[in-house]
Amino acid sequence: MLQGLGNVLKKSIEKISSAIFVDKTLVESIIKDLQRALIMADVNIQLVKELSEKIRKEGEKYVKNVEKKEHLIKLLHDEIQNIIGNEKKELILGKKDTILFVGLYGVGKSTTIAKIAAWYKKRGKNVALLGLDVHRPAASEQLEQLGKKVDVAVFIDKDEKKAIKIYEKYKKQLEKYDLVLIDSAGRDALEESLIKEIKDISSKINPTHTILVIAADIGQAARNQAQAFKEACNVDGVIITRMDSSAKAGGALTACNEANAPVYFIGTGEKIQDIEPFNPQTFVSRLLGMGDLESLIEKVKSATDEKKQKETLKRLEEGKFTLADFYDQINSMQSMGPLSKITELIPGFGKAKIPEELLDTQGEKLKHWKHAINSMTKEEIESPELLEKQTSRISRIAKGSGTSTNEIRQLIKQYKLIKEMASGAGSLGDISDPSQLSQKQMMKLAKKFGKKKLMKFK
Ligand SMILES: Nc1nc2c(ncn2[C@@H]2O[C@H](COP(=O)(O)OP(=O)(O)O)[C@@H](O)[C@H]2O)c(=O)[nH]1
Ligand SMILES: [Mg+2]
Known part of the structure; x- marks a missing residue:
């Protein structure tokens, strides 16, 4: 997501x-x-x-x-x-709670209710569902099936067309449950009649919580919707569904933040267990x-050895930059950790789509380059130009390191790019201390190398 x-x-x-x-x-x-x-x-x-x-x-x-x-x-x-x-902002429950779920048609309201039922049942609550979506004939049946699936009591009345009557009919029976989740009617769009109905139900039932369910698909439009529902019926929080399948989740999340509507949970799939509290x-x-900012910063710190960076720059400037220095750079990149593993930490990521392969190959590529450098002679490391002059060396290294000649050529290209930069930097005068680089010098450098990035591992 x-x-x-x-x-x-x-x-x-x-x-x-x-x-x-x-x-x-x-x-x-x-x-x-x-x-x-x-x-x-x-x-x-x-x-x-x-x-x-x-x-x-x-x-x-x-x-x-x-x-x-x-x-x-x-x-x-x-x-x-x-x-x-x-x-x-957590959804805080007391001993007995009634949660009214509101939202437009098709946003995943009923599914979310079943997910929440399962979530709290697992945490020891005695849960019941109440179906007040009286406009769509199939709605109560759907809720009944969902209730069966998660094994909680369901209260519906397929023939009654007045939501509040259904509530009154079951009011007494519902009292014995710790948590009553109410599925209300939706509409295709936010309109007067829906707001009125919700207002009515809300004032009669007086729920302990009212949760607005929205689908991530609406993106930043979530802001207006959250505001409108908040005005109508004391919405205290939001659940955003389809975080797994919508590209607009960022818009939905930021819009809820703008509207001061805390997101309690996010839905990350169609299955009952695909829900998680939003932190x-x-x-x-x-x-x-990264797991957290502290460890991330630690990693960056250890990956960037300031003294070494300065030395590298100095060597660059003096034209002494060899593949051994390049090797150090690769090492510092690698100490950031394998990126493919990191993607597993992202909720719903592994399930929804294949992690971006690029991240993997990037790590793989660096590994191969290191192997290749390890298979070189000292002479080759010090003067990689030898490899270009005698291409038989490249085949030998590829064989010895289990890499391809293509990869080694890429490695040399990358290395040369940096060396090229060095000669350019040299003509600018002393850059042994990068903090002393003037804006002008940097502009000149940037111009000289155009779009080429200094360390672009792609
Ligand atoms: N991918 C995905 N689909 C969801 C999620 N939540 C609900 N859905 C799907 O959205 C559709 C509409 O759900 P439903 O609960 O009937 O919506 P309602 O009309 O608001 O009650 C169903 O196909 C659900 O499986 C979610 O978090 N991720
Ligand atoms: Mg429904």
Whole structure:
């Protein structure tokens, strides 16, 4: 879920950690990727603009500052957290609760009720369902089947057309349950008659909680819907369904945050167990691809050895950069951990779609490059130009390291790109201390190398 945004965020973190230093171009490229992903996820454009501005403004502070990479990542994290929500708001139940579920047709209301029933039954509650969706003939039958599936009591009346009458009929019997979940009628669109009906039911039943169910598909339109339902009937929280199958989940989540409508749960599939409490903090951490921010920052810190980075730069400048230095760079990238494993942490991710293969091959590629370098002679490592002059060496290394000649050529290409950068940087004067690089020098560098990224492992 939110795969696109998640992948962009993970790539941004990789970009930051593998960059030799944080510069304006890096910050801009991250903002650009992020903007595209947020808009794809249907996040409000104004919100995207504000977030970009904050990252640009704050990010500037870290430019030219090798040791501040972790701050840039924290900034990225905090801004995303801000638009998704900062605090977890739980659905708090007492001894006896009645929850009225409201929402439009087809959003997954009945399914969600069954999921919630199973969730609380497992946690020791004696649960009953009450079907008040009187407009659609099949609605009560569906609820009955769902109730059977999760093994809880269901109260319906297929012939009664007045919702409130059904409620009155079963009121007494329902008293013996700890938790009564009420399925109300929906409509195709938010309209006067629906609001009136919900208002009526709500005032007569006086539920302890009212939960609005929306489908992630509506994206940022969730904001108006949440506001309208809140005005009509004291909605205290939201459940967003189809987080697994909609690309607009980012819009829905951020819109609920804007409307001050806490998200209690998210639906992540069609099965009964496909529901989870929504915790904005763990959600964002998973989106960024890490268990939590602290460990992420630790990883970035250990992956970026400032002293080593400076040495690398110096060697680059002096034209002494060899494959051994390149090997160190690969190592620092790899200490970020295998990205394929990280995707497993994302709820619904594994189930919904195949994890992006790119992330895997990227890790694989680095591994192969390391193997290849390990199979080289000292002479080859020091002067990789030899490999281009005598291509038989490439075949030998490929055989010895279990890699392909193609991979080795790619490795040499990448290495040369960095060396090329070195000669350009050299002509700019002393860059042994990257924090001393002037804006002008950086512009010159950026121009010289155009769109080529210094460490672009793609
Ligand atoms: N992929 C996915 N489908 C869901 C989810 N929740 C509900 N659905 C599906 O949405 C459709 C409508 O559900 P239903 O409960 O009948 O909606 P209602 O009209 O609001 O009561 C059904 O096919 C459900 O299986 C979810 O979290 N993920
Ligand atoms: Mg229904």
